[in-house]
Amino acid sequence: xxxxxxxxIGGGTVGGGVYKAILENGPLMGCRLGTNLCITRVVxxxxxxxxxxxxxxxxxxxxxxxxxxxPGVDLVVELMGGTSTARLVILAALKHGKPVITANKxxxxxxxxxxxxxxxxxxxxxxxxxxxxxxxxxxxVLRESLVGNRITRIYGIVNGTCNYILTRMKNEGAxxxxxxxxxxxxxxxxxxxxxxVDGHDAAHKIxxxxxxxxxxxxxxxxxxxxxxxxxxxxxxxxxxxxxxxIKLLGIVKKTEGTVSKRGQKKKDCKQIQVSVYPVLIPNGxxxxxxxxxxNAVYIRGDVVGDTLYYGRGAGQDxxxxxxLSDIADAALDLxxxxxxxxxxxxxxxxxxxxxxxxxxxSKYYVRLSVEDRPGTLAKIAAILAGAKIGISSVIQPxxxxxxxxxxxxxIHDASNAAMKKALGKVGRLSVVKAKxxxxxxxxxx
Amino acid sequence: xxxxxxxxIGGGTVGGGVYKAILENGPLMGCRLGTNLCITRVVxxxxxxxxxxxxxxxxxxxxxxxxxxxPGVDLVVELMGGTSTARLVILAALKHGKPVITANKxxxxxxxxxxxxxxxxxxxxxxxxxxxxxxxxxxxVLRESLVGNRITRIYGIVNGTCNYILTRMKNEGAxxxxxxxxxxxxxxxxxxxxxxVDGHDAAHKIxxxxxxxxxxxxxxxxxxxxxxxxxxxxxxxxxxxxxxxIKLLGIVKKTEGTVSKRGQKKKDCKQIQVSVYPVLIPNGxxxxxxxxxxNAVYIRGDVVGDTLYYGRGAGQDxxxxxxLSDIADAALDLxxxxxxxxxxxxxxxxxxxxxxxxxxxSKYYVRLSVEDRPGTLAKIAAILAGAKIGISSVIQPxxxxxxxxxxxxxIHDASNAAMKKALGKVGRLSVVKAKxxxxxxxxxx
Numbered sequence: 069x070x071x072x073x074x075x076x077i078g079g080g081t082v083g084g085g086v087y088k089a090i091l092e093n094g095p096l097m098g099c100r101l102g103t104n105l106c107i108t109r110v111v112x113x114x115x116x117x118x119x120x121x122x123x124x125x126x127x128x129x130x131x132x133x134x135x136x137x138x139p140g141v142d143l144v145v146e147l148m149g150g151t152s153t154a155r156l157v158i159l160a161a162l163k164h165g166k167p168v169i170t171a172n173k174x175x176x177x178x179x180x181x182x183x184x185x186x187x188x189x190x191x192x193x194x195x196x197x198x199x200x201x202x203x204x205x206x207x208x209v210l211r212e213s214l215v216g217n218r219i220t221r222i223y224g225i226v227n228g229t230c231n232y233i234l235t236r237m238k239n240e241g242a243x244x245x246x247x248x249x250x251x252x253x254x255x256x257x258x259x260x261x262x263x264x265v266d267g268h269d270a271a272h273k274i275x276x277x278x279x280x281x282x283x284x285x286x287x288x289x290x291x292x293x294x295x296x297x298x299x300x301x302x303x304x305x306x307x308x309x310x311x312x313x314i315k316l317l318g319i320v321k322k323t324e325g326t327v328s329k330r331g332q333k334k335k336d337c338k339q340i341q342v343s344v345y346p347v348l349i350p351n352g353x354x355x356x357x358x359x360x361x362x363n364a365v366y367i368r369g370d371v372v373g374d375t376l377y378y379g380r381g382a383g384q385d386x387x388x389x390x391x392l393s394d395i396a397d398a399a400l401d402l403x404x405x406x407x408x409x410x411x412x413x414x415x416x417x418x419x420x421x422x423x424x425x426x427x428x429x430s431k432y433y434v435r436l437s438v439e440d441r442p443g444t445l446a447k448i449a450a451i452l453a454g455a456k457i458g459i460s461s462v463i464q465p466x467x468x469x470x471x472x473x474x475x476x477x478x479i480h481d482a483s484n485a486a487m488k489k490a491l492g493k494v495g496r497l498s499v500v501k502a503k504x505x506x507x508x509x510x511x512x513x
Numbered sequence: 514x515x516x517x518x519x520x521x522i523g524g525g526t527v528g529g530g531v532y533k534a535i536l537e538n539g540p541l542m543g544c545r546l547g548t549n550l551c552i553t554r555v556v557x558x559x560x561x562x563x564x565x566x567x568x569x570x571x572x573x574x575x576x577x578x579x580x581x582x583x584p585g586v587d588l589v590v591e592l593m594g595g596t597s598t599a600r601l602v603i604l605a606a607l608k609h610g611k612p613v614i615t616a617n618k619x620x621x622x623x624x625x626x627x628x629x630x631x632x633x634x635x636x637x638x639x640x641x642x643x644x645x646x647x648x649x650x651x652x653x654v655l656r657e658s659l660v661g662n663r664i665t666r667i668y669g670i671v672n673g674t675c676n677y678i679l680t681r682m683k684n685e686g687a688x689x690x691x692x693x694x695x696x697x698x699x700x701x702x703x704x705x706x707x708x709x710v711d712g713h714d715a716a717h718k719i720x721x722x723x724x725x726x727x728x729x730x731x732x733x734x735x736x737x738x739x740x741x742x743x744x745x746x747x748x749x750x751x752x753x754x755x756x757x758x759i760k761l762l763g764i765v766k767k768t769e770g771t772v773s774k775r776g777q778k779k780k781d782c783k784q785i786q787v788s789v790y791p792v793l794i795p796n797g798x799x800x801x802x803x804x805x806x807x808n809a810v811y812i813r814g815d816v817v818g819d820t821l822y823y824g825r826g827a828g829q830d831x832x833x834x835x836x837l838s839d840i841a842d843a844a845l846d847l848x849x850x851x852x853x854x855x856x857x858x859x860x861x862x863x864x865x866x867x868x869x870x871x872x873x874x875s876k877y878y879v880r881l882s883v884e885d886r887p888g889t890l891a892k893i894a895a896i897l898a899g900a901k902i903g904i905s906s907v908i909q910p911x912x913x914x915x916x917x918x919x920x921x922x923x924i925h926d927a928s929n930a931a932m933k934k935a936l937g938k939v940g941r942l943s944v945v946k947a948k949x950x951x952x953x954x955x956x957x958x
Contacts, residue, residue, distance in 0.1 A: 089816050093661050099728075100660055100859050197658070203817040205658030213642070213650030215545055216538050216837025283544075354823065357799055364821075371534050372648040372834035375824035376809075378799065379817060389817035392661025404851035414545050 071104040072399040075135040077157055078148035079112035079128070082171055082198070084121035085384035086147065086391045097392065103399045109135040111148075136161045143398050145391065146170040155179055162186045162194065167401065169394040171198035171387055177272035177288045180279070184413040193401065194412040195394035200273040201226050201363045203386030204379040205393060210280050210367065211410055217369025219281035222320035223512070226273040228361035228381040229257045229264035230296050230316040234346075235359040238304050238313065244297060256361065266295035267316060267344040274318025277365070278342045281320060283416025286342055292425035294345040303435060303507060306465055306476055312348035312433070313356040317510065319343050323423055338420045341428055347510040348433050366512075426485035431460075431509035434479060434491065437472040437502040444499045445475070451497075455490040457482045472501035478509065516549040517844040520580040522602055523593035524557035524573070527616055527643070529566035530829035531592065531836045542837065548844045554580040556593075581606045588843050590836065591615040600624055607631045607639065612846065614839040616643035616832055622717035622733045625724070629858040638846065639857040640839035645718040646671050646808045648831030649824040650838060655725050655812065656855055662814025664726035667765035668955070671718040673806035673826040674702045674709035675741050675761040679791075680804045683749050683758065689742060701806065711740035712761060712789040719763025722810070723787045726765060728861025731787055737870035739790040748880060748950060751910055751921055757793035757878075758801040762955065764788050768868055783865045786873055792955040793878050811957075871930035876905075876954035879924060879936065882917040882947040889944045890920070896942075900935040902927045917946035923954065 074090075076083050090097075090105055098104045107127060115128040129135060136144055136157060144161035146168055148154050154175050161168045163186070170176065176183065176199050187194040197207045201224065210219070225231050229251065236247045248265065251257035263269050271293045275286040296316050307314050321341040349356045354376055358364040363381025368374050380386035401407050438444045445462065452459060458480035465474055479487070491504045519535075521528050535542075535550055543549045552572060560573040574580060581589055581602060589606035591613055593599050599620050606613045608631070615621065621628065621644050632639040642652045646669065655664070670676050674696065681692045693710065696702035708714050716738045720731040741761050752759050766786040794801045799821055803809040808826025813819050825831035846852050883889045890907065897904060903925035910919050924932070936949045 089661055093663060093816065096663065096861070097661055099861055100656075102856075102859075203820060205654055208653065208658050209650055211545075212841065213653050213838045214834065215841045216534055216542055216834055218538060218541065354799070354802055357802060369834060371538065371830050371837065373825050373831055375648060375822075377820075377822055379820035385816050386818055389659065389661055389814060392816065393658045396657065396660045400851070400854050404849060404854050406845070406849035406851045406854065409845050409849050409851065409854075411547075414547075416541070416544055 069098065069102060069104055070403055071106050072402055073106050073108040073140055073142045074145055074395065075109040075111065075138065075141040075143070076107060076145045076147060077111045077132050077135060078146065079110055079119060079123060080147070080149070081384045082387045082391070083110065083147040084119060085388035086145065087123055088121045089385070089388040089392055093392070097396060101396055101399055103403050105395060105399060108140055109138065111135045132157050133160070136164065136166070142166065142402055143395065144168045145395065146172065147391070151175045151178055158183055158194065159186055162190050162192055165190050165192050167193045167195065167398045167407065169195045169391060169398060171196070171391060173199040173269070173272045173276060177275050180276070180413065181285050187412050192407050193398065195398055196412070197394045198387045198390035200276050201365055202379065202381040202383065203389045204363055204365060204377045204381065205390065206277065206365050206377055207280065208393065209377060210277060214367065214369050214372060217371045218322070219367060219369055220322045221366070221368035222274070222277050222281060222318070223355060223366040223510070224274055224277065224318040225315055225355060225358050225364050226318050226381060227264055227270040227316055228363060229261070230270070231358065231363070232256050232361045233265070234296060234299065234314055234316065237299070237301055238308065241301055241305065243301050244299060265297055267293040270316060270318050270344045274320060274342060274344055277318070278320040278340065279413065282338070282340050282420055283414065284420040285413070286422060290422040292343045292345070292428070296346050299346055302474070303505060306435065306474070307348050307433065309465065310463065310476070311351050312509070313351055314346050314507065315349050315355060315358070316344065317347045317349070319510070338418060339423050340420055341423045343425065343428060345508060347508045349510055353512060426483065428484045429481050430484065431481055431511060432479040432487060433507045433509050434477040435505040436475045436477070436494065436500055438475045439471070439499045439501065440473045441499070447497055447499060448494055451493045452490055455486050457486060457490055514543065514547060514549055515848055516551050517847055518551050518553040518585055518587045519590055519840065520554040520556065520583065520586040520588070521552060521590045521592060522556045522577050522580060523591065524555055524564060524568060525592070525594070526829045527832045527836070528555065528592040529564060530833035531590065532568055533566045534830070534833040534837055538837070542841060546841055546844055548848050550840060550844060553585055554583065556580045577602050578605070581609065581611070587611065587847055588840065589613045590840065591617065592836070596620045596623055600628070603628055603639065604631055607635050607637055610635050610637050612638045612640065612843045612852065614640045614836060614843060616641070616836060618644040618714070618717045618721060622720050625721070625858065626730050632857050637852050638843065640843055641857070642839045643832045643835035645721050646810055647824065647826040647828065648834045649808055649810060649822045649826065650835065651722065651810050651822055652725065653838065654822060655722060659812065659814050659817060662816045663767070664812060664814055665767045666811070666813035667719070667722050667726060667763070668800060668811040668957070669719055669722065669763040670760055670800060670803050670809050671763050671826060672709055672715040672761060673808060674706070675715070676803065676808070677701050677806045678710070679741060679744065679759055679761065682744070682746055683753065686746055686750065688746050689744060710742055712738040715761060715763050715789045719765060719787060719789055722763070723765040723785065724858065727783070727785050727865055728859065729865040730858070731867060735867040737788045737790070737873070741791050744791055747919070748952060751880065751919070752793050752878065754910065755908065755921070756796050757954070758796055759791050759952065760794050760800060760803070761789065762792045762794070764955070783863060784868050785865055786868045788870065788873060790953060792953045794955055798957060871928065873929045874926050875929065876926055876956060877924040877932060878952045878954050879922040880950040881920045881922070881939065881945055883920045884916070884944040884946065885918045886944070892942055892944060893939055896938045897935055900931050902931060902935055
């Protein structure tokens with residue numbers, strides 16, 4: 069039986085998890101793959117540090133250069149995180165012609181094109197199943213299982229922290245800040261939570277999925293992104309009364325439009341919607357019941373129809389499972405000499421661009437605080453009618469009294485620009501007592 | 514760019530779907546794979562027959578031998594169905610060293626071991642993603658994405674016809690026979706529905722998944738199988754009142770036990786539960802909301818935790834998507850010379866056996882028709898207590914009057930043998946007016 073020697077760079081949560089999992093299931097994997105997996109080096113910042121997962125001292129080292137350059141190392145598993153040293157590690161390994169596995173979505177999202185080009189140049193490969201949605205094998209599904217499909221829709225609940233917070237807000241009728249503080253104490257949210265709760269992490273992940281589905285690299289900075297800080301318990305409660313659940317959703321939609329890029333109108337430069345924001349999901353839809361830290365990705369292909377993939381999106385073990393799947397692929401590609409069998413990234417023949425937020429068409433939930441007197445609705449409706457924005461329903465939740473009462477409008481398809489402008493006008497009406505709240509509604513048409 | 518020449522054997526629903534999908538998405542697949550896919554032959558029973566999907570006459574032929582023997586054919590796609598000629602086609606192609614793709618679960622389930630051995634012997638491969646759960650890429654997920662996991666649980670809703678019937682029975686409060694007749698008229702059920710409604714098709718599929726997960730071939734005849742004919746609208750209604758939904762579930766569970774096989778007690782011959790029967794699923798569980806013809810497979814791995822895969826389990830297009838994924842894998846394996854990269858089946862080092870139904874431990878829902886008078890429950894409870902069977906709750910649904918009233922018992926973990934024996938005694942009590950109804954309950958522990 070052949071043997072593949074691995075260097076794991078990073079001994080933290082994920083690195084430790086991968087080490088532990090190979091220790092436990094390595095022989096079974098060897099039996100399934102027909103190739104032995106052997107960890108020959110684990111590179112950590114401080115080899116003397118006490119770890120939850122005990123790694124024998126003879127495997128530990130602190131120099132990634134030594135590990136990457138070691139001719140006894142066939143495969144480099146980058147699990148250190150960050151976007152500077154990790155980038156150097158990966159480039160150095162690829163330059164040696166060694167396949168690399170990474171779970172680093174921030175790095176891929178920012179430097180994917182450079183890393184993929186390096187893999188191609190040096191005739192090797194970069195594997196990154198663990199970079200999106202943890203234990204859910206979404207990269208392999210998208211690239212291999214759905215290879216015969218044009219992907220028309222992707223909807224992803226891909227940030228566990230946000231989903232945990234929104235689930236608790238709904239179940240407990242609690243405020244965002246209150247649940248966030250608690251989540252931080254429990255270790256479900258970082259001390260600096262912006263990467264998660266402002267939607268950036270979700271944008272990194274949905275950008276990778278959009279790129280794979282549409283064959284051009286989507287930069288995270290081009291993705292319109294809104295987080296969940298502004299979601300209130302009131303909106304969660306009203307949504308529930310209307311039969312909806314609020315989730316932070318990454319959305320990728322094939323649109324009909326083409327787009328001018330770099331000043332030139334290119335006919336076959338397709339435009340796709342890629343966005344991250346909170347949306348109201350009908351309770352009957354399977355994504356509405358994805359709760360707590362779980363992730364799920366809903367993919368519609370023109371051949372397969374609607375499919376869903378669900379699992380833990382983060383954590384030591386779920387991420388380790390995805391890394392192990394990449395290790396298996398890399399080991400098989402080494403064994404068979406099929407080093408670029410499924411390349412890290414394949415650009416399609418036509419280029420593309422992300423639809424600007426202003427052009428994105430959506431349905432909306434709008435919550436207003438209004439004076440409860442005749443004529444209020446007429447004024448609001450007149451503004452929306454003037455902007456050719458259709459109202460599908462108006463709900464005045466019961467049991468509210470005082471100077472201002474809530475008024476919920478459900479709005480038909482309208483562009484973001486039109487809504488923004490119209491709601492600006494609505495907000496300036498004297499009968500409207502607070503800035504209008506607008507959350508998008510997704511019906512999965 | 515390289516080219517792979519395909520022969521499609523079978524021009525029916527699935528064959529036509531694959532032809533159509535390659536026509537539409539072949540160039541995109543070629544771009545993604547770096548290999549052109551070219552259909553050079555389509556073998557049908559009657560080349561002159563009018564078809565929904567128009568296939569050019571020069572591709573059509575009626576001799577599978579000609580197609581399989583044609584040196585211009587690199588890859589054989591068997592989509593004719595049935596278990597006799599299809600077996601010959603596959604064996605002949607493998608003998609030529611040609612990789613084969615099939616969607617034929619009945620054939621695999623019955624003759625899998627023979628076909629896999631032939632693939633190995635002739636140094637080629639057999640691909641069968643479409644054989645289980647249609648468009649859900651469950652074979653690839655199980656073999657590749659979860660390769661680093663010991664699979665501890667599989668729960669599959671894998672028969673669309675049964676799921677469609679049960680969904681309508683629940684939504685409409687209708688009887689089995691009534692919905693079945695309607696489903697037959699609508700084309701969702703066959704004129705001879707036994708393969709579906711008696712659970713055999715689900716057993717074929719769950720047997721394949723059990724085999725892949727546990728590394729020994731599970732024969733369908735060894736799988737305890739019950740269908741949905743005996744499910745009444747009354748049981749669906751009472752289950753709903755208790756917070757459950759009834760689904761036909763294929764279940765694979767790693768048990769603690771070992772088993773004696775072929776007369777000998779082998780220590781490392783593991784025993785697994787593989788079974789197909791209707792179960793009550795708590796409504797909060799994601800499988801309870803898998804409705805209509807949709808399929809879903811829930812897999813628990815020791816590393817990844819709980820995951821779910823959902824999509825259309827049958828139909829022309831969903832099945833075509835799975836076949837295309839296999840075509841891509843086979844084409845890449847031809848391109849890279851990695852013909853056995855992921856072998857059709859890998860036996861693990863230890864053998865195994867399916868747990869006999871009598872030994873299967875489960876929770877139960879029991880519905881009795883009893884005389885509504887003091888002492889009835891005491892008599893029933895005494896029999897169960899004597900069999901050391903614990904009752905977790907007793908519910909007497911309201912609004913029933915007359916000679917006999919329904920009585921629902923929810924039963925703690927008990928073996929099938931113990932339950933069968935105890936319910937036999939209960940059924941013979943004079944206060945019990947009809948044969949006790951027993952449906953298993955799954956809590957996904």
